[in-house]
Amino acid sequence: MARNIIMVYSETELFALMEEMPAFPHSGFRILQITNDINCPPKELVKVIEQDPIVTMHLLKLVNSEHFGLAKKITSIKQAVVFLGINTMKNLALGIAPMELLTGAKSFPWSLTSILRHSLTTAIIARKLARDLGYTETQATDCYVAGLLHDFGKVALFKLFPGRYEALLKQSENQGIPLSELEVREIAITHTAIGKLLGQRWQLPELLIHSMGGHHDSNLCATSPFLICVYTANLIADRMHRGAMYKQSAGSSLPAAMLQCLGKDLDALIASIGLIADEIDRALLLTTIREDGSMAASITHS
């Protein structure tokens, strides 16, 4: 049986690896921020979109797709705003921002769908928890973004170890071995460690760095209500994914400090969140435009 060589990285080696990573997708982030503001001037939105060729391409692909049924081919964002209206464009941009933020990729690799679904689920739940705790819409959006990005380390490892990391994810899921254990054993780095490094390198706000680097660290997360939302949302998203099996999944209860902050235990929170499958599917739909501009016929739980 071939045994994997354990690699141990120096800081320099890691940064060299990360040279291959995309730059932080600022436009996805900005779109989520500015669409939050009902008075956001249309030209600001147009500017953010136009500065990002990937978002631009995705939007143009979308508005020209068969489903849209436009009589005329749209070739620029400004033209799209004139022909479809700023509000429709704003909502479309909002729909594709998560994918932009998560992958920064020109085309979306299908094998990443399960990470995308999990990230969106976490984001939507984290935002909901923040709203339920009475935080402002801006703070709730911060939690959404933190939830969306918490597993960015996985996306990075996915790109750094093509094929191999996918096998690790499958192994973890199928055999019930904690992912971080496998990561250490097989590739000598965890998704949280690389997530933290990326967050620092991109000079992201502390909330995002902690979310990407510390979402399994309950002590760290208990120090901020926003991190509590992300930590808890991640647990709930996991349980939802496991579905019927979740009763048996042990060791995922909330620490006392978080219980106190949230005022409910995990089961009560899950009950209060209600049905969000629709919301997740809708969010996923816009992120799954194929190269030819058509959409995936159906989104499956990978």
Place this chain on the structure above:
Amino acid sequence: MKLTFRGVRGSIAVPGPKTLRYGGNTTCLEVRGDQGELIILDAGTGLYQLALTLFGELPVEAHLFLTHTHWDHIQGLPFFIPSFIPGNTVHIYGAFDPVDHKDIRQILSRQFEYCYFPVREAELKATITYTTLKERQVVQAGGVTVSNIIMNHPVLNFGYRLECNGRSMFFTGDHEQLYNIYPPGEEDWAEYQLYVNEKNKSITDFMHGVDLLVADTSYTIQDYPQKKGWGHSTFDANIDMARAAEVKALYFTHHEPVRSDDDLERVFQEALSRKKVAQYGPPCFLAREGLTVDV
């Protein structure tokens, strides 16, 4: 064709002493083809008034075209009584929702969900068909030809052109005059203006020469600066559009809910004199609930 206004109010129904003359119901236009074909444009609360007149001609075959699905344009739909009567046929047409990725049936079926309405969509006794239209898709409703173009509103909104035996009309649905999002002098102004001009031309070409134009005229030019971007036009902008498209008559509709009958007549007269309509045309009128005009 014959056009009867069944609802002329915008945004929300406002019954009461101050709206008695022009009416408080939201958007619904009844159009009859030369063979009596029933075409309905939008299903605001005015649709209920229309429904009450249809009992004498059962079974009914209705072609309902929705400009868009904001509440004030669909609120009458669950109360369109012919939908409950077997033997009737209702053909519903409307745009796709590209944001939530829903066709017109999926959009409307929510209205019939348990928490909103006691009868499920599946329980409607009439034959109901749904057609999600693409832009400029042409529909033949008996002898009436109906085509559409996307206008400017915070949601995809179709303006509809109807033609029958050489006569024609156009209804904007909800529409805001296009404007440049850049101030003059800014670098992107010129490029944006090109698209604005192109879109304006495609709209005026599309409605060119119609005998009758019905246009969303929620605002006066005094109201407009505070309401810019909300998706509705002014008297003055619509007069300009009607002139550019060389339409033969213009009806203003989607009256602001806060506007009393007296106020409405006053702002209408002010616009007519400001735009010198008596001199340069076209003939302009206020849409009024119950008013029937020959097209």
